[in-house]
Amino acid sequence: MDLFRDILDxxxxxxxxxxxxxxxxxxxxxxxxxxxxxxxxEVGVLTQARRxxxxxxxxxxxxxxxxxxxxxxSFRIPWAKLVPMSNALxxxxxxxxxxxxxxxxxxxxxxxxRIPGA
Amino acid sequence: xxxxxxxxxxxxxxxxxxxxxxxLTTAAQAGxxxxxxxxxxxxxxxxxxxxxxxxxxxxxxVSKHTIPSAIRxxxxxxxxxxxxxxxxxxxxxxxxxxxxxxxxxxELLTGVSYQWWALPVAFVLWxxxxxxxxxxIEKGVSLLGLVTVVFIVAxxxxxxxxxxxxxxxxxxxxxxxxxHYWFIAVSIIGASITPYLFFFYSSGAIEDKWDEDYIxxxxxxxxxxxxxxxxxxxxxxIVAALVLLPQGIKVEHYSQLPQLLTSVFGYWGFILFAASLxxxxxxxxxxxxxxVAYFVAQGYGWNWGENVRPKKEARFSLVYTVVIxxxxxxxxxxxxxxxxxxxxxxxxAATLPVSVVPFLFLMNDRSYxxxxxxxxxxxxxxxxxxxxxFILAIVSxxxxxxGG
Numbered sequence: 001m002d003l004f005r006d007i008l009d010x011x012x013x014x015x016x017x018x019x020x021x022x023x024x025x026x027x028x029x030x031x032x033x034x035x036x037x038x039x040x041x042e043v044g045v046l047t048q049a050r051r052x053x054x055x056x057x058x059x060x061x062x063x064x065x066x067x068x069x070x071x072x073x074s075f076r077i078p079w080a081k082l083v084p085m086s087n088a089l090x091x092x093x094x095x096x097x098x099x100x101x102x103x104x105x106x107x108x109x110x111x112x113x114r115i116p117g118a
Numbered sequence: 119x120x121x122x123x124x125x126x127x128x129x130x131x132x133x134x135x136x137x138x139x140x141x142l143t144t145a146a147q148a149g150x151x152x153x154x155x156x157x158x159x160x161x162x163x164x165x166x167x168x169x170x171x172x173x174x175x176x177x178x179x180v181s182k183h184t185i186p187s188a189i190r191x192x193x194x195x196x197x198x199x200x201x202x203x204x205x206x207x208x209x210x211x212x213x214x215x216x217x218x219x220x221x222x223x224x225e226l227l228t229g230v231s232y233q234w235w236a237l238p239v240a241f242v243l244w245x246x247x248x249x250x251x252x253x254x255i256e257k258g259v260s261l262l263g264l265v266t267v268v269f270i271v272a273x274x275x276x277x278x279x280x281x282x283x284x285x286x287x288x289x290x291x292x293x294x295x296x297x298h299y300w301f302i303a304v305s306i307i308g309a310s311i312t313p314y315l316f317f318f319y320s321s322g323a324i325e326d327k328w329d330e331d332y333i334x335x336x337x338x339x340x341x342x343x344x345x346x347x348x349x350x351x352x353x354x355x356i357v358a359a360l361v362l363l364p365q366g367i368k369v370e371h372y373s374q375l376p377q378l379l380t381s382v383f384g385y386w387g388f389i390l391f392a393a394s395l396x397x398x399x400x401x402x403x404x405x406x407x408x409x410v411a412y413f414v415a416q417g418y419g420w421n422w423g424e425n426v427r428p429k430k431e432a433r434f435s436l437v438y439t440v441v442i443x444x445x446x447x448x449x450x451x452x453x454x455x456x457x458x459x460x461x462x463x464x465x466x467a468a469t470l471p472v473s474v475v476p477f478l479f480l481m482n483d484r485s486y487x488x489x490x491x492x493x494x495x496x497x498x499x500x501x502x503x504x505x506x507x508f509i510l511a512i513v514s515x516x517x518x519x520x521g522g
Contacts, residue, residue, distance in 0.1 A: 019419050020419065104420070115428070
């Protein structure tokens with residue numbers, strides 16, 4: 001398996017097959033014995049921003065802190081909870097209960113939910 | 119039986135959806151200034167869009183991926199973001215032009231200036247996406263778009279010399295206004311590919327759960343639908359060459375456009391023109407607003423789909439809402455719809471490599487399309503036309519803007 005080609009930027013779906021973002025980053029674990037292993041995949045706007053440019057990453061981090069939305073880390077899904085499928089990674093989590101959906105929830109509550117007919 | 123129906127519906131909606139303000143205006147300008155000489159640009163643009171649509175459908179049917187999602191996966195978040203920014207900037211101008219087209223149709227019918235119509239039109243556009251099931255509306259508007267076939271009737275009634283039309287299908291060097299000739303050629307090619315239909319098309323194929331069995335269906339829809347669509351654009355060019363050119367009218371203002379049909383059909387020509395323009399542009403505006411929302415949702419891995427209620431996918435709904443507001447805003451502040459149209463079509467041509475080149479990589483990648491990779495011709499035709507229009511665009515856009 002080629003991590004960059006096969007895992008990074010791949011679609012993630014939750015236990016209900018609901019799309020819950022892409023693999024924005026990988027967290028590797030180095031141990032004394034054996035090669036490094038993937039410990040987590042990261043999902044979140046902060047990791048995305050850091051990949052675009054470190055400065056953009058710092059801006060986003062500051063903005064997130066000011067809004068009290070997130071800490072200085074993106075949401076991490078342990079590798080053990082992921083099963084690679086042909087077109088996606090299936091995660092054994094409920095998307096609605098993770099910070100991955102915090103922007104969705106915010107938009108739903110403050111903007112879209114207030115428009116009649118939503 | 120079901121497949122025959124799907125093919126028929128696909129072809130009919132492609133024909134009805136082909137014409138929009140871009141193809142209409144650029145074909146009319148070409149005919150009014152250069153007669154049949156620029157017919158080749160419509161042929162090239164049509165050919166390119168046939169290949170792109172066929173590839174997009176094949177890609178979705180085999181890989182079960184939408185194109186934006188695959189571009190993100192294969193080329194990473196940086197390239198995806200570059201493409202997103204480019205697409206949004208160009209598409210907002212195109213959307214403003216399409217909304218402008220609907221508003222002009224309403225101005226023609228009511229006499230109330232187009233700017234006043236921008237917000238009401240945007241509201242109806244948004245409401246249909248918000249309330250409706252997209253697929254149904256989109257197909258409905260495309261079917262109504264068949265009214266644009268009236269241009270073919272008009273062209274036939276004018277009895278053009280078909281030999282001369284055919285000779286226009288081969289590129290020739292212009293005798294006058296050289297810079298403007300190439301600029302219109304670029305705009306025509308851009309107009310046949312905008313509104314980035316090939317991105318949109320892969321989403322439909324995924325939603326209809328296409329598989330390898332649909333490759334033939336897809337080829338028929340792409341080939342026939344887009345060819346007939348391009349014929350309408352050629353009809354517009356013929357009518358403009360026979361009606362506007364002899365009078366020396368150069369299409370510098372949209373109020374000159376209804377003459378295309380009034381000269382043939384009289385009063386009803388006026389009504390038919392307004393209906394064609396309004397419906398065609400409305401359909402295109404719908405597709406573009408949705409397309410941006412699809413592009414963002416598929417690239418960021420959100421839920422997306424025709425029948426998702428706004429509250430179930432709030433970010434998706436927010437994207438098309440913002441896009442419509444911005445597009446209508448550009449129209450409402452009074453940017454000239456005609457200039458906006460021609461410029462946005464040329465910009466489409468100039469930015470095509472950014473979206474088409476990675477797409478071609480995907481079409482040749484066996485991990486996505488298995489044994490259904492592009493053949494030599496599919497690759498060569500698209501690369502040649504996109505490359506040519508890119509070169510023409512970067513040369514002729516500055517000449518057009520700064521050369522007066």
